[in-house]
Amino acid sequence: MGPDHVVADPARLLVYESDGLTQYRQAPLAVVLPGTTDELVEVVRAVHGEGIPVVPRGAGTGLSGGALPVEGSVVVGTARLNRILALDPENRLARVQPGVVNSRLGVEARRHGLHYAPDPSSQSACTLGGNVAENSGGPHCLKYGVTSRYISGLTVVLGGGAVVELGGAARDPATGLDLVGLFVGSEGCFGIATEIEVRLLPLPGGVRTLLGIFASVEDAARAVTGIVAQGLLPAALEIMDGASIRAVEASVYAAGYPTDAGAALVVEFDGTDAGLDEDVARAVACCREAGATDVQHTDDEGQRTRLWQGRKKAFGAMGRIAPDLLVQDATVPRTRLPEVLEEIMAIGARYDLHVANVFHAGDGNLHPKILFDRSDADELARVERASREMMQVCVDAGGTITGEHGVGVDKQKYMRLVHGEEELAAMSAVGGAFDPRGLFNPGKVLPEPEPA
Amino acid sequence: MSEVGILGQALAEHADRLMPCVHCGFCLPACPTYVRLGDEADSPRGRLHLMGAVVEGRLDPASDAFRVHIDRCLGCRACEPVCPSGVEYGALLEVARDVAARARPPALPTRLLLRIFGSRPGRALFLGVGAFLRNTGLASLGARALPGWGPFRSARFGLAMLASTERWEGLRWIRATEGQEAPEDPAPPTTGPRVALLTGCVQEGLYDRVNQATARVLEANGCQVVAMPGGGCCGALHAHGGDLETARRLARTEVRRFLDADVDHVVVNAAGCGATMKEYDELLGGDPAESDAGALARRVRDVNELLAELGPRTGAPVPCRVAVDHPCHLLHAQGIRQAPLAVLKAVPGAEVRLVEDADECCGGAGIYGITHPELGGRIGADKVRSVRATECEVVATANPGCMMQIGAGLRLQGAPEGVMHPVELLDVSYRRAGFYDEERDG
Numbered sequence: 001m002g003p004d005h006v007v008a009d010p011a012r013l014l015v016y017e018s019d020g021l022t023q024y025r026q027a028p029l030a031v032v033l034p035g036t037t038d039e040l041v042e043v044v045r046a047v048h049g050e051g052i053p054v055v056p057r058g059a060g061t062g063l064s065g066g067a068l069p070v071e072g073s074v075v076v077g078t079a080r081l082n083r084i085l086a087l088d089p090e091n092r093l094a095r096v097q098p099g100v101v102n103s104r105l106g107v108e109a110r111r112h113g114l115h116y117a118p119d120p121s122s123q124s125a126c127t128l129g130g131n132v133a134e135n136s137g138g139p140h141c142l143k144y145g146v147t148s149r150y151i152s153g154l155t156v157v158l159g160g161g162a163v164v165e166l167g168g169a170a171r172d173p174a175t176g177l178d179l180v181g182l183f184v185g186s187e188g189c190f191g192i193a194t195e196i197e198v199r200l201l202p203l204p205g206g207v208r209t210l211l212g213i214f215a216s217v218e219d220a221a222r223a224v225t226g227i228v229a230q231g232l233l234p235a236a237l238e239i240m241d242g243a244s245i246r247a248v249e250a251s252v253y254a255a256g257y258p259t260d261a262g263a264a265l266v267v268e269f270d271g272t273d274a275g276l277d278e279d280v281a282r283a284v285a286c287c288r289e290a291g292a293t294d295v296q297h298t299d300d301e302g303q304r305t306r307l308w309q310g311r312k313k314a315f316g317a318m319g320r321i322a323p324d325l326l327v328q329d330a331t332v333p334r335t336r337l338p339e340v341l342e343e344i345m346a347i348g349a350r351y352d353l354h355v356a357n358v359f360h361a362g363d364g365n366l367h368p369k370i371l372f373d374r375s376d377a378d379e380l381a382r383v384e385r386a387s388r389e390m391m392q393v394c395v396d397a398g399g400t401i402t403g404e405h406g407v408g409v410d411k412q413k414y415m416r417l418v419h420g421e422e423e424l425a426a427m428s429a430v431g432g433a434f435d436p437r438g439l440f441n442p443g444k445v446l447p448e449p450e451p452a
Numbered sequence: 453m454s455e456v457g458i459l460g461q462a463l464a465e466h467a468d469r470l471m472p473c474v475h476c477g478f479c480l481p482a483c484p485t486y487v488r489l490g491d492e493a494d495s496p497r498g499r500l501h502l503m504g505a506v507v508e509g510r511l512d513p514a515s516d517a518f519r520v521h522i523d524r525c526l527g528c529r530a531c532e533p534v535c536p537s538g539v540e541y542g543a544l545l546e547v548a549r550d551v552a553a554r555a556r557p558p559a560l561p562t563r564l565l566l567r568i569f570g571s572r573p574g575r576a577l578f579l580g581v582g583a584f585l586r587n588t589g590l591a592s593l594g595a596r597a598l599p600g601w602g603p604f605r606s607a608r609f610g611l612a613m614l615a616s617t618e619r620w621e622g623l624r625w626i627r628a629t630e631g632q633e634a635p636e637d638p639a640p641p642t643t644g645p646r647v648a649l650l651t652g653c654v655q656e657g658l659y660d661r662v663n664q665a666t667a668r669v670l671e672a673n674g675c676q677v678v679a680m681p682g683g684g685c686c687g688a689l690h691a692h693g694g695d696l697e698t699a700r701r702l703a704r705t706e707v708r709r710f711l712d713a714d715v716d717h718v719v720v721n722a723a724g725c726g727a728t729m730k731e732y733d734e735l736l737g738g739d740p741a742e743s744d745a746g747a748l749a750r751r752v753r754d755v756n757e758l759l760a761e762l763g764p765r766t767g768a769p770v771p772c773r774v775a776v777d778h779p780c781h782l783l784h785a786q787g788i789r790q791a792p793l794a795v796l797k798a799v800p801g802a803e804v805r806l807v808e809d810a811d812e813c814c815g816g817a818g819i820y821g822i823t824h825p826e827l828g829g830r831i832g833a834d835k836v837r838s839v840r841a842t843e844c845e846v847v848a849t850a851n852p853g854c855m856m857q858i859g860a861g862l863r864l865q866g867a868p869e870g871v872m873h874p875v876e877l878l879d880v881s882y883r884r885a886g887f888y889d890e891e892r893d894g
Contacts (some may be wrong), residue, residue: 011517079490319537
């Protein structure tokens with residue numbers, strides 16, 4: 001591997017000191033960018049051989065610090081491992097390298113009338129290897145489920161450099177224990193997937209997208225409750241609050257969301273074309289009942305794409321408002337959304353922080369976005385305290401500390417809000433089975449043991 | 453203040469423009485260098501992070517890291533239209549290049565070229581020699597004779613670029629067949645805007661035929677084209693190359709020259725120049741000429757843009773297949789996507805096929821093929837492959853740098869496809885339609 005692909009110059013390493021979560025900065029010892037699976041395995045063997053930890057990194061778009069280097073580590077980047085190895089329309093499977101960008105697989109699958117369902121908002125940039133590590137979701141996981149449902153097999157390099165194959169569609173249902181299920185969502189702590197086998201779905205015959213405009217987030221949340229109570233199963237149910245709408249509408253991804261709205265609700269139905277219009281009519285009625293000021297729907301591809309671009313780029317668009325941003329991630333039971341939101345906004349106000357909200361309302365997955373300036377130490381401390389209180393509120397409401405962004409370094413300190421010591425010990429033991437010396441992404445996910 | 457501090461300060465003045473980057477990474481897949489190298493230091497986000505580190509005093513602007521990665525950027529600005537935060541990457545890059553160049557002189561070819569193009573006699577001599585090498589066939593001979601490795605690679609590519617600026621004669625043999633007569637033309641428009649044409653440096657020296665075609669096509673569409681003696685350089689090369697001082701000097705001259713001409717529009721047929729001129733007020737920010745620069749910038753139009761606004765007359769049929777590639781400085785910097793297609797639509801019989809990944813840089817980027825032969829060569833080879841896959845006779849692109857880059861790539865492969873500016877094709881169509889007086893038929 002040439003000098004272009006092994007980075008040790010401290011100045012060059014600066015660009016790797018953060019991922020999508022910028023409150024933490026830690027440069028690694030070195031960054032290695034293997035171009036083949038063999039190179040990757042060699043690198044892991046060599047680095048682990050020296051007892052040096054490895055931090056896997058895809059596109060560095062994660063929001064919990066999963067790809068943040070740990071002190072004295074070597075980052076192994078998968079950007080160059082970006083080949084789609086096979087696409088098998090008959091069996092609806094694809095086999096990819098970990099550095100393939102999520103939406104690129106979508107584009108290739110579409111040529112065969114297929115799609116890859118998990119659609120994280122960063123899908124235009126994030127890699128499938130990263131999706132496997134974080135068990136990523138996305139707006140459409142309400143109906144389709146998260147990444148784990150679509151990973152049928154993995155080739156992984158484990159601690160020390162052993163290469164093993166897990167699962168495989170041909171062996172489905174899995175004989176023995178479901179190691180693929182364990183590996184997906186392991187946040188880079190078990191190993192690195194070198195090849196990923198994914199399931200693809202046929203493209204739905206019809207899609208309808210509905211946009212409801214509301215005076216408040218509470219009204220929009222009531223509409224969501226109504227739609228679900230009707231027994232409807234939308235593919236996605238998304239809410240954006242006024243602050244998020246205004247940021248998006250000021251960006252290149254402006255989609256025509258009204259900037260004076262208190263909240264926008266996006267509802268999407270897909271599937272067999274017959275019956276979709278009826279579903280839309282029922283959802284429209286729910287919106288009106290909840291006090292929508294305007295409801296529109298469309299089956300136009302261009303308009304749908306614009307609406308979704310606006311929704312998915314809302315995080316990045318926040319850069320227009322403040323230099324730094326923490327995208328929080330938590331879940332609550334859907335019915336408790338309105339009250340939890342109210343409490344979250346109150347916490348923001350109490351700590352004098354600007355908070356904007358986008359969330360996957362259908363599965364109760366909240367993303368409060370806290371805006372701040374990292375150069376203001378006092379503000380940074382308030383962000384930290386407000387985050388903890390927000391997590392506590394969600395847990396108290398019967399939810400948990402992450403819906404889809406992972407624990408990484410950002411949520412470690414909240415793990416004990418939801419997990420007991422025995423459970424944490426079991427997780428640690430499982431990790432030890434894959435990576436006995438703890439040299440993959442150490443110090444992430446699991447909290448420091450309680451002092452005796 | 454130390455030298456490092458002063459240079460950091462130059463970037464720090466633009467800190468409010470660095471601030472909107474929230475490190476989301478959505479720009480990574482849009483960046484041709486990141487996509488090929490996989491190193492985040494070669495991504496827009498990484499480069500912005502390096503600029504931020506200079507501002508924070510954590511990175512020396514004379515360091516290898518800063519120089520190499522800022523220099524390796526193509527400046528294609530494909531990251532701008534995908535950035536949700538609207539980071540003004542192009543403007544920041546120009547400042548970063550200037551800071552890097554002041555901290556440590558750039559590579560010799562860049563320095564030489566900027567020096568040569570900074571003075572009128574320099575440009576005239578350089579482009580005169582270039583035209584001589586091309587017209588005598590020496591450039592073509594050299595491109596064929598030199599080997600494609602080691603120190604010869606850059607020279608060979610440079611000569612191929614020169615040779616590729618020859619007029620492509622391929623259309624001469626393509627004639628309209630029976631039933632493809634020119635449509636009845638309504639009376640030609642007479643009350644178009646008064647326009648002046650930037651004849652430019654490279655354009656005037658090597659692509660005078662494109663300037664001629666531009667003037668004819670504009671007149672045929674009713675424009676009153678004002679002759680502008682003594683074509684200057686707009687400063688785009690210097691602004692993109694890290695010499696803002698010279699860029700500003702050249703820009704001031706052009707602002708005066710064109711404002712004095714008192715025209716409705718300044719028409720530019722080189723996308724790189726148009727992008728810079730539309731941002732003259734940015735370049736001359738804080739300068740006494742700033743408000744004049746703004747007044748001029750608002751009058752600048754790309755020739756495709758103006759023709760599309762006017763609704764170009766339809767000419768006579770020119771049956772051919774045309775591959776269209778978007779110049780980055782037209783698409784990403786000026787946001788113009790449809791206009792060249794509208795121009796080609798006025799040529800009956802021209803079947804337009806968009807090059808796959810037409811939104812991606814061809815690797816031209818000034819003299820990138822010479823300063824970065826390896827990477828520029830890879831990016832160029834990918835573009836040539838996409839162009840050839842369209843199975844067209846000719847590729848149309850509205851920027852001299854792209855015309856030369858793609859032209860050189862095709863030439864070195866011995867490929868028969870020609871390269872034209874979109875208005876050249878419209879010009880052929882107009883001539884066949886008899887829109888021009890015979891004596892002007894040049």
